[in-house]
Amino acid sequence: MDRSFLSQPNVIAAAQPFVCIRLTTYEDKKEGAFLKSFHVTGSGELENTVFAILSPDGKRPLVRASRSARDTFGDADQMAVALTRIAHDYEAKSRAGQGLPALPLVANVRLAVDVAACDHRPLVVLYAPRHDDLERLEAQLTPLAWSDDFLGRFIYVRASQPKELEMVSGVSVPTGVLIVQPDRFGQHGNVLTQVAAAAPANKLVQCLQEGLEKHQPESESFRVHVRAGHEQGIFWQTVIPVTDPMERRAREQGRRP
Amino acid sequence: MHRLRHCLLVAGAVFIGTVVAAAQSPGRERGRDDDNGPLGRPPRAGPPGRFEPGRLLPPPIRAELDLTEEQERQLDDLEREVKGRLLRILTDTQQQKLREHRRPPPGGFDGPPDDAGPPDIDAPPAQRSRRSAPKKLSPPAAAAAAKPENAPAAIQWYATWDSGLREARRTNRPILLVSAAPHCAGVSGIW
Numbered sequence: 001m002d003r004s005f006l007s008q009p010n011v012i013a014a015a016q017p018f019v020c021i022r023l024t025t026y027e028d029k030k031e032g033a034f035l036k037s038f039h040v041t042g043s044g045e046l047e048n049t050v051f052a053i054l055s056p057d058g059k060r061p062l063v064r065a066s067r068s069a070r071d072t073f074g075d076a077d078q079m080a081v082a083l084t085r086i087a088h089d090y091e092a093k094s095r096a097g098q099g100l101p102a103l104p105l106v107a108n109v110r111l112a113v114d115v116a117a118c119d120h121r122p123l124v125v126l127y128a129p130r131h132d133d134l135e136r137l138e139a140q141l142t143p144l145a146w147s148d149d150f151l152g153r154f155i156y157v158r159a160s161q162p163k164e165l166e167m168v169s170g171v172s173v174p175t176g177v178l179i180v181q182p183d184r185f186g187q188h189g190n191v192l193t194q195v196a197a198a199a200p201a202n203k204l205v206q207c208l209q210e211g212l213e214k215h216q217p218e219s220e221s222f223r224v225h226v227r228a229g230h231e232q233g234i235f236w237q238t239v240i241p242v243t244d245p246m247e248r249r250a251r252e253q254g255r256r257p
Numbered sequence: 258m259h260r261l262r263h264c265l266l267v268a269g270a271v272f273i274g275t276v277v278a279a280a281q282s283p284g285r286e287r288g289r290d291d292d293n294g295p296l297g298r299p300p301r302a303g304p305p306g307r308f309e310p311g312r313l314l315p316p317p318i319r320a321e322l323d324l325t326e327e328q329e330r331q332l333d334d335l336e337r338e339v340k341g342r343l344l345r346i347l348t349d350t351q352q353q354k355l356r357e358h359r360r361p362p363p364g365g366f367d368g369p370p371d372d373a374g375p376p377d378i379d380a381p382p383a384q385r386s387r388r389s390a391p392k393k394l395s396p397p398a399a400a401a402a403a404k405p406e407n408a409p410a411a412i413q414w415y416a417t418w419d420s421g422l423r424e425a426r427r428t429n430r431p432i433l434l435v436s437a438a439p440h441c442a443g444v445s446g447i448w
Binding site for chain 2: 151
């Protein structure tokens with residue numbers, strides 16, 4: 001993924017009026033079929049990346065869809081300008097002020113740990129075996145997630161069974177919120193800080209802040225990361241087959257002894 | 258001199274693309290007269306690949322060259338650059354004509370979605386959004402564009418299509434959609 005545009009301050013600012021959706025390619029059958037339908041590849045197959053800007057009903061493209069923001073816009077400044085123009089067109093019709101957005105949850109813990117590693121962000125796990133407790137935790141966390149202090153700084157996921165947390169070490173609360181440091185390859189996590197579900201609201205805020213302070217993002221080049229992963233036998237199994245010809249070839253080469 | 262070199266690069270790419278498109282005649286794959294062809298690979302099902310602006314090497318040729326990872330990456334970057342420059346040269350009308358030359362994918366066009374299906378991206382022009390190509394803002398409007406100094410640390414992403422679409426419909430806000438694989442060459446922990 002070309003992250004250079006999406007980490008530019010002017011693009012981040014211009015993206016705020018949008019609902020920003022980032023899917024993980026090859027991790028959901030239905031989403032895979034949807035992404036493939038954009039037809040942005042020469043192979044006719046779903047490939048690693050897709051980029052689009054759509055109307056609120058998700059049906060109409062507002063710019064030319066492509067493999068990346070760079071393909072569509074050429075540079076980050078043009079992207080920011082286009083986002084601002086589109087946002088302006090929708091401003092009068094927006095109902096953004098009505099109610100809080102939902103907590104942006106990743107589908108499962110395994111994927112969430114990987115995404116957190118990719119993003120160099122700490123992972124917030126809402127953990128409770130009972131559905132009611134989980135809903136309550138989510139209601140507490142949602143306004144914090146969208147607040148200025150924490151916006152864009154965490155990845156979020158829910159878990160309700162102990163086996164979902166097998167890849168996370170250091171869990172000591174029966175229900176609560178865990179702030180997790182993903183490992184280098186997003187295959188395991190360590191709890192940085194945690195708070196029980198019954199704790200007061202200010203404890204939750206402190207827990208999030210402490211998690212941010214303790215989190216240590218990895219910093220290495222793409223080449224070093226991939227080479228080390230191959231040497232250590234790291235291999236990510238996708239939910240649906242990888243159909244990007246280059247990625248498929250690279251995966252096969254990486255698995256050769 | 259620099260400008261001339263860029264013009265020659267783009268002209269060369271257009272020429273190569275035109276030659277490749279002409280060679281991609283319907284109903285016949287290159288070098289695929291028998292089941293496994295001289296490339297040793299079974300023929301692709303369905304029609305041959307569509308013309309792609311900016312594509313410098315047709316996929317069968319590219320596969321035959323057995324490029325290294327670094328070469329693949331450089332070639333991708335070059336094709337993206339050429340494609341971007343080509344599309345900036347062409348007018349909206351010319352880009353539309355280019356799109357009309359592209360064949361439909363196997364199985365035909367996808368229809369309009371009912372719930373969360375695909376956008377009608379290849380629909381006839383009358384049905385398509387006039388906003389497919391972003392217009393450049395005039396200087397006053399550009400100056401009023403988003404100010405980055407108050408931007409948050411990063412974009413907060415919805416991680417599933419269903420949850421994001423629900424929010425977009427609830428608030429009538431447009432959608433910024435990206436998709437990427439959270440692994441590369443099979444190694445997780447990197448996009």
